[in-house]
Amino acid sequence: MPIMDGELFxxxxxxxxxxxxxxxIMISARSLDVDKVSAFKHGVDxxxxxxxxxxxxLARVKVR
Numbered sequence: 001m002p003i004m005d006g007e008l009f010x011x012x013x014x015x016x017x018x019x020x021x022x023x024x025i026m027i028s029a030r031s032l033d034v035d036k037v038s039a040f041k042h043g044v045d046x047x048x049x050x051x052x053x054x055x056x057x058l059a060r061v062k063v064r
Contacts (some may be wrong), residue, residue: 007042014043025060027052 001009006026013019023045028035031049039047046060 007038010039010042010044025057 004012006028010024010026013022013024024043025046025048026039026044027048027050028039029050036047036049046063048057048060
């Protein structure tokens with residue numbers, strides 16, 4: 001993202017009272033555990049590493 005990274009975006013999203021309950025699935029090329037744990041600490045609901053299948057994305061969206 002050109003202006004801010006995903007974690008900063010999530011922080012801003014979670015700080016907004018109108019958007020705090022919005023479910024967020026982060027999609028990233030980073031697949032290390034440390035990246036996933038950091039994303040969850042910043043408030044994402046789910047994390048999906050690239051490459052991923054269409055079926056996996058749809059399954060994760062349906063769970064939310």
